[in-house]
Amino acid sequence: MNTTNYSQARPHTNTRRRPRIPRFAAYRASTERREDPVSVATARVDDAEDDEDADDELPPPHKRARVHRYEFRKEEQANILKILKRYGLVNASNEIxxxxxxxxxxxxxxxxxxxxxxxxxxxxxxxxxxxxxxxxxxxxxxxxxxxxxxxxxxxxxxxxxxxxxxxxxxxxxxxxxxxxxxxxxxxxxxxxxYLSKELSTAETKRVLEMQVEAQELEKRQKMLSDRMSDIK
Known part of the structure:
Protein backbone atom coordinates (compact mmCIF):
# COMPACT_ATOMS: atom_id res chain seq x y z
CA MET A 1 0.00 0.00 0.00
CA ASN A 2 1.38 3.42 -1.01
CA THR A 3 1.46 5.80 1.97
CA THR A 4 3.37 8.66 0.32
CA ASN A 5 2.18 12.12 1.37
CA TYR A 6 2.34 14.14 -1.82
CA SER A 7 1.84 17.42 0.04
CA GLN A 8 5.23 16.89 1.78
CA ALA A 9 7.06 15.61 -1.30
CA ARG A 10 10.05 17.63 -2.49
CA PRO A 11 9.24 19.62 -5.62
CA HIS A 12 11.24 18.89 -8.74
CA THR A 13 13.96 21.45 -9.42
CA ASN A 14 16.16 21.65 -12.50
CA THR A 15 19.65 22.62 -11.32
CA ARG A 16 21.14 22.73 -14.85
CA ARG A 17 20.93 26.11 -16.50
CA ARG A 18 21.92 27.07 -19.99
CA PRO A 19 24.63 29.74 -20.30
CA ARG A 20 23.23 33.20 -20.84
CA ILE A 21 24.09 34.68 -24.25
CA PRO A 22 24.83 38.41 -24.09
CA ARG A 23 22.51 40.70 -25.97
CA PHE A 24 25.21 42.21 -28.19
CA ALA A 25 26.09 38.73 -29.53
CA ALA A 26 22.52 38.06 -30.60
CA TYR A 27 22.30 41.55 -32.10
CA ARG A 28 25.55 41.06 -34.00
CA ALA A 29 24.41 37.64 -35.24
CA SER A 30 21.16 39.16 -36.50
CA THR A 31 22.95 42.04 -38.26
CA GLU A 32 25.65 39.81 -39.78
CA ARG A 33 23.01 37.88 -41.68
CA ARG A 34 22.17 41.07 -43.59
CA GLU A 35 25.73 42.43 -44.01
CA ASP A 36 28.40 41.50 -46.54
CA PRO A 37 30.89 38.82 -45.33
CA VAL A 38 33.95 40.90 -46.32
CA SER A 39 32.81 43.98 -44.42
CA VAL A 40 31.86 41.79 -41.46
CA ALA A 41 35.30 40.17 -41.45
CA THR A 42 37.02 43.58 -41.60
CA ALA A 43 34.92 44.91 -38.74
CA ARG A 44 35.65 41.84 -36.63
CA VAL A 45 39.41 42.15 -37.22
CA ASP A 46 39.22 45.79 -36.10
CA ASP A 47 37.24 44.74 -33.03
CA ALA A 48 39.86 42.10 -32.23
CA GLU A 49 42.66 44.67 -32.43
CA ASP A 50 40.68 47.06 -30.22
CA ASP A 51 40.17 44.27 -27.69
CA GLU A 52 43.91 43.48 -27.65
CA ASP A 53 44.69 47.18 -27.06
CA ALA A 54 42.12 47.32 -24.26
CA ASP A 55 43.54 44.40 -22.25
CA ASP A 56 44.95 46.84 -19.67
CA GLU A 57 41.51 48.35 -19.09
CA LEU A 58 39.76 45.24 -17.83
CA PRO A 59 37.01 45.72 -15.24
CA PRO A 60 37.57 44.68 -11.62
CA PRO A 61 37.26 40.95 -10.91
CA HIS A 62 34.27 41.40 -8.59
CA LYS A 63 32.17 42.60 -11.54
CA ARG A 64 31.53 39.09 -12.81
CA ALA A 65 28.96 39.99 -15.48
CA ARG A 66 31.25 42.45 -17.25
CA VAL A 67 34.18 40.03 -17.02
CA HIS A 68 32.01 37.26 -18.45
CA ARG A 69 30.95 39.47 -21.36
CA TYR A 70 34.55 40.44 -22.05
CA GLU A 71 35.77 36.83 -21.95
CA PHE A 72 32.94 35.74 -24.21
CA ARG A 73 33.77 38.48 -26.72
CA LYS A 74 37.49 37.70 -26.60
CA GLU A 75 36.79 34.02 -27.29
CA GLU A 76 34.48 35.00 -30.12
CA GLN A 77 37.14 37.24 -31.67
CA ALA A 78 39.68 34.40 -31.46
CA ASN A 79 37.29 32.09 -33.30
CA ILE A 80 36.72 34.76 -35.95
CA LEU A 81 40.47 35.17 -36.47
CA LYS A 82 40.80 31.39 -36.90
CA ILE A 83 38.09 31.42 -39.56
CA LEU A 84 39.67 34.38 -41.35
CA LYS A 85 43.08 32.67 -41.36
CA ARG A 86 41.53 29.48 -42.72
CA TYR A 87 39.98 31.28 -45.68
CA GLY A 88 42.99 33.49 -46.36
CA LEU A 89 41.55 36.87 -45.49
CA VAL A 90 44.21 37.54 -42.80
CA ASN A 91 47.91 36.65 -42.88
CA ALA A 92 49.92 34.94 -40.15
CA SER A 93 50.53 38.18 -38.22
CA ASN A 94 46.84 39.02 -38.10
CA GLU A 95 47.30 41.93 -40.50
CA ILE A 96 45.46 42.79 -43.70
CA TYR A 194 -84.61 36.18 -75.36
CA LEU A 195 -87.02 39.12 -75.37
CA SER A 196 -86.75 39.53 -79.12
CA LYS A 197 -87.49 35.86 -79.53
CA GLU A 198 -90.47 36.16 -77.19
CA LEU A 199 -91.64 39.25 -79.06
CA SER A 200 -91.37 37.53 -82.40
CA THR A 201 -93.36 34.60 -81.02
CA ALA A 202 -96.00 36.94 -79.62
CA GLU A 203 -96.22 38.83 -82.90
CA THR A 204 -96.62 35.60 -84.80
CA LYS A 205 -99.42 34.55 -82.48
CA ARG A 206 -101.05 37.96 -82.80
CA VAL A 207 -100.87 37.82 -86.59
CA LEU A 208 -102.41 34.38 -86.59
CA GLU A 209 -105.14 35.55 -84.23
CA MET A 210 -105.80 38.58 -86.41
CA GLN A 211 -105.99 36.36 -89.48
CA VAL A 212 -108.47 34.09 -87.71
CA GLU A 213 -110.54 37.11 -86.66
CA ALA A 214 -110.44 38.43 -90.22
CA GLN A 215 -111.65 35.11 -91.54
CA GLU A 216 -114.46 35.07 -88.99
CA LEU A 217 -115.43 38.61 -89.97
CA GLU A 218 -115.48 37.63 -93.61
CA LYS A 219 -117.68 34.66 -92.76
CA ARG A 220 -120.05 36.90 -90.79
CA GLN A 221 -120.20 39.41 -93.60
CA LYS A 222 -120.92 36.64 -96.04
CA MET A 223 -123.64 35.31 -93.79
CA LEU A 224 -125.12 38.79 -93.44
CA SER A 225 -125.02 39.31 -97.15
CA ASP A 226 -126.76 35.99 -97.69
CA ARG A 227 -129.47 36.90 -95.20
CA MET A 228 -129.98 40.26 -96.83
CA SER A 229 -130.32 38.61 -100.17
CA ASP A 230 -132.83 36.19 -98.72
CA ILE A 231 -134.83 39.00 -97.22
CA LYS A 232 -135.09 40.77 -100.51
Missing part, protein backbone atom coordinates in the same frame (compact mmCIF):
# COMPACT_ATOMS: atom_id res chain seq x y z
CA UNK A 97 47.73 42.72 -46.76
CA UNK A 98 47.82 45.60 -49.29
CA UNK A 99 46.15 43.41 -51.91
CA UNK A 100 43.35 42.70 -49.53
CA UNK A 101 43.11 46.38 -48.64
CA UNK A 102 42.93 47.27 -52.35
CA UNK A 103 40.30 44.61 -52.82
CA UNK A 104 38.35 45.98 -49.87
CA UNK A 105 38.68 49.54 -51.27
CA UNK A 106 37.51 48.43 -54.73
CA UNK A 107 34.71 46.47 -53.21
CA UNK A 108 33.70 49.46 -51.08
CA UNK A 109 33.70 51.73 -54.17
CA UNK A 110 31.59 49.25 -56.08
CA UNK A 111 29.25 49.01 -53.14
CA UNK A 112 29.02 52.82 -53.02
CA UNK A 113 28.22 52.89 -56.75
CA UNK A 114 25.59 50.23 -56.30
CA UNK A 115 24.18 52.15 -53.35
CA UNK A 116 24.04 55.33 -55.48
CA UNK A 117 22.28 53.45 -58.27
CA UNK A 118 19.90 51.91 -55.77
CA UNK A 119 19.21 55.36 -54.32
CA UNK A 120 18.41 56.64 -57.82
CA UNK A 121 16.13 53.68 -58.38
CA UNK A 122 14.61 54.32 -54.97
CA UNK A 123 13.86 57.93 -55.94
CA UNK A 124 12.26 56.72 -59.16
CA UNK A 125 10.29 54.12 -57.26
CA UNK A 126 9.19 56.78 -54.78
CA UNK A 127 7.94 58.91 -57.67
CA UNK A 128 6.15 55.87 -59.07
CA UNK A 129 4.66 55.15 -55.66
CA UNK A 130 3.57 58.79 -55.40
CA UNK A 131 1.93 58.60 -58.83
CA UNK A 132 0.33 55.30 -57.93
CA UNK A 133 -0.98 56.80 -54.69
CA UNK A 134 -2.39 59.77 -56.59
CA UNK A 135 -4.00 57.44 -59.10
CA UNK A 136 -5.30 55.36 -56.20
CA UNK A 137 -6.82 58.47 -54.63
CA UNK A 138 -8.41 59.37 -57.97
CA UNK A 139 -9.75 55.84 -58.27
CA UNK A 140 -11.12 56.07 -54.74
CA UNK A 141 -12.83 59.37 -55.59
CA UNK A 142 -14.22 57.87 -58.78
CA UNK A 143 -15.44 54.90 -56.77
CA UNK A 144 -17.15 57.26 -54.29
CA UNK A 145 -18.76 59.16 -57.17
CA UNK A 146 -19.89 55.92 -58.76
CA UNK A 147 -21.34 54.75 -55.45
CA UNK A 148 -23.27 58.01 -55.12
CA UNK A 149 -24.50 57.72 -58.71
CA UNK A 150 -25.44 54.10 -58.06
CA UNK A 151 -27.39 55.08 -54.95
CA UNK A 152 -29.16 57.83 -56.89
CA UNK A 153 -29.99 55.44 -59.71
CA UNK A 154 -31.17 52.87 -57.17
CA UNK A 155 -33.49 55.41 -55.59
CA UNK A 156 -34.83 56.45 -59.02
CA UNK A 157 -35.31 52.82 -59.94
CA UNK A 158 -37.14 52.17 -56.67
CA UNK A 159 -39.41 55.18 -57.34
CA UNK A 160 -40.06 53.96 -60.88
CA UNK A 161 -40.84 50.49 -59.58
CA UNK A 162 -43.30 52.00 -57.10
CA UNK A 163 -44.94 53.97 -59.91
CA UNK A 164 -45.09 50.83 -62.04
CA UNK A 165 -46.73 48.91 -59.19
CA UNK A 166 -49.30 51.69 -58.80
CA UNK A 167 -50.01 51.72 -62.55
CA UNK A 168 -50.30 47.95 -62.61
CA UNK A 169 -52.78 48.08 -59.74
CA UNK A 170 -54.82 50.73 -61.60
CA UNK A 171 -54.67 48.68 -64.81
CA UNK A 172 -55.74 45.53 -62.97
CA UNK A 173 -58.64 47.41 -61.39
CA UNK A 174 -59.73 48.80 -64.75
CA UNK A 175 -59.41 45.41 -66.37
CA UNK A 176 -61.61 43.99 -63.63
CA UNK A 177 -64.16 46.75 -64.27
CA UNK A 178 -64.02 46.06 -68.01
CA UNK A 179 -64.55 42.35 -67.39
CA UNK A 180 -67.54 43.13 -65.16
CA UNK A 181 -69.03 45.46 -67.80
CA UNK A 182 -68.42 42.89 -70.52
CA UNK A 183 -70.21 40.27 -68.42
CA UNK A 184 -73.11 42.66 -67.90
CA UNK A 185 -73.23 43.37 -71.65
CA UNK A 186 -73.29 39.65 -72.41
CA UNK A 187 -76.13 39.18 -69.93
CA UNK A 188 -78.07 42.09 -71.44
CA UNK A 189 -77.49 40.75 -74.95
CA UNK A 190 -78.81 37.38 -73.85
CA UNK A 191 -81.85 39.06 -72.33
CA UNK A 192 -82.42 41.10 -75.50
CA UNK A 193 -82.16 37.98 -77.63
Missing amino acids: TPDQAEFFHTYANSQEQEIAELEKKLEGQREDIKNINEQHQENIQQGVDLMRFHRKQTRCLAAKRGTMRTLRAIIDERNANIDFVENQVVKLENQVA
